[in-house]
Amino acid sequence: MSAKPDFEQISDAGGTLRFTGDLSLRLLGDLPDRLDAVDGKVAAIDLSQIERIDTVGAWVVHRFAERHDATVEGLDPDDQQLFDQVVDSAEPVKMRDQHGSAFTRLLEEVGDAMSMTIHTLYGLLGFLGATTIAFGAVARHPRRFRFNAVVTQFNNVGVAALGIVGLMSFLIGIVIAQQGAVQLRQFGAEVFTINLVGRLTLREMGVLMTAIMVAGRSGSAFAAQIGTQKLTEEIDAMRTIGVSPMEALVVPRTLAAILLMPLLGFYSSLIALIGGGLLTWLTLGIPPVTFIQRIREVVPITDLYIGLIKAPVFGAIIAVAGCFQGMQVEANAEQVGLRTTAAVVQAIFLVIVLDAFFAMFFTWLGWN
Template structure:
């Protein structure tokens, strides 16, 4: 402002009118008033009306501050308007408003059949690329495993023992408990249905075939997929984030031989054992509930089990275990190798590994069921 405006010093006064704020601008406002004006405008959050009826003169800086404050509030969904501007004040506001760039319209969510088809195609292409990546890592595991068998001195037996303990021994309590409860549920629900037909004794066949053929190994594989695939992804992903895998390559250590083979091989060795323990725990739970609910003694349960259940059912279940183990191990290791440099990437890939491993296990179990049904086993 120049000397002629000294007696017209202006200011900003805030007055509350219910839930709304009225910002009264008075006198002559110029560049010298801008810092204080901006600070006070920034503190306005609720609905507001900028009343310029008392403003005698403003310059472009003040007009810009007012328009910016109004647009900021409007963008957040708050009602903000400028009122009372007349004469030169209104002309300055209009000039500055016309000079400001127009806000870019926010694009709405894409719609239409074409967009949906494009998304479906992108998901299919991504799934195919993931499948090829899985096959590549599976081939790497097989190649490194045969290499270790041909050169036993290079095999990391200590790492194998460590992972056998982590994926096998430490999983025994949860696997046994869940299988026991599944046996209890099968016996309880089966007895309630078979009692209607006077066929309570066949609950033994129901429990045995369900657990030995399907539920025992499937439940075990799902539990292992949840705890082990995530552990593999987190461990390898953390090493990748800290560039330890690059350091291993620099030192001449093959990450496939050091990280992938011991983990996947430990799963291949331990999952059949866990499946066998799950079968025993499930049968024990079913026998206990049959004794309580139906009065079928343990001796009678064992007799019916040996007479009415073929060992092929147990063999069918345990044959699936190594395949499930390879799927879980390779998926977990692959997800770990795909982790980026951020913690967010590690969390995302860990979740993706668990989902992919469980999906792969269930899909493989369905294919096994169709195959065994076709060959009559």
């Protein structure tokens, strides 16, 4: 049977306090109160005679040693490791220094944001490279191509999005035509509303708004689906059985987005033209036949080419951003929501930046 813990002061040893017995919670009793009543100098605490010690006993000894600035000795390696862990956990939490001016803190926050942005872009570039390698591996080994998964993503990214993309495009066409007619009426040039609707929808708004809609709809779904699979360790199970998550999850989604974005962009532009043509017919009295003829005259074929060139690039960016953020999910379910939001924001930001680059590039080529 374990003995109750006790201690004795050894004055001839330079103020040493020697413990005996079982320093565990069930036997401590009034030991902490008796230690609080100890007076005089204590330079060292000898634990070589104790039977055992647990975390509560270690905490009591550490508190006493800290109060008297004494050293603790005599523990075997296992008990010493336990004692060290208790000491480490007793260290006060270091709070972030809030001193300094508001301008300094602002600079720190901006610096942290820039550092995180650079780190994210670096990771995104690396993930883009890994996706390219996965495409190459599938091309070299066609049997690893998952046709059913690609068809499923065709439905999720394209077919299921036709309704919302069509409604959005129709309303955007109406808004462009209405605002253009109002502004051009001041100069007696309402007929040029057709030019505005035709060129703006085919060259910019059709593909851009479709990309934003796909980013919010499909990009978020990619991040949430893959993030949930990462959280439930399905991706680890894939690697265990020899299945590449990049080939099984990322390639089908990226391929579907790349192939369907041009189709969705073209569909969106046509619906926007229908909306703009309907409004010009109702408000300006321009019949549909005249609207179509005018569109054929004023809209160069290069505008259509520009939209079709940008669309697959936007699709690739949306899919890669969504899958990348999904793969970054760790630890808890809250990460799924955070990464899904980050995927949408990141995809929309990159799409707009690339659209600005394309605008300058095609202007430099003379495709005005």
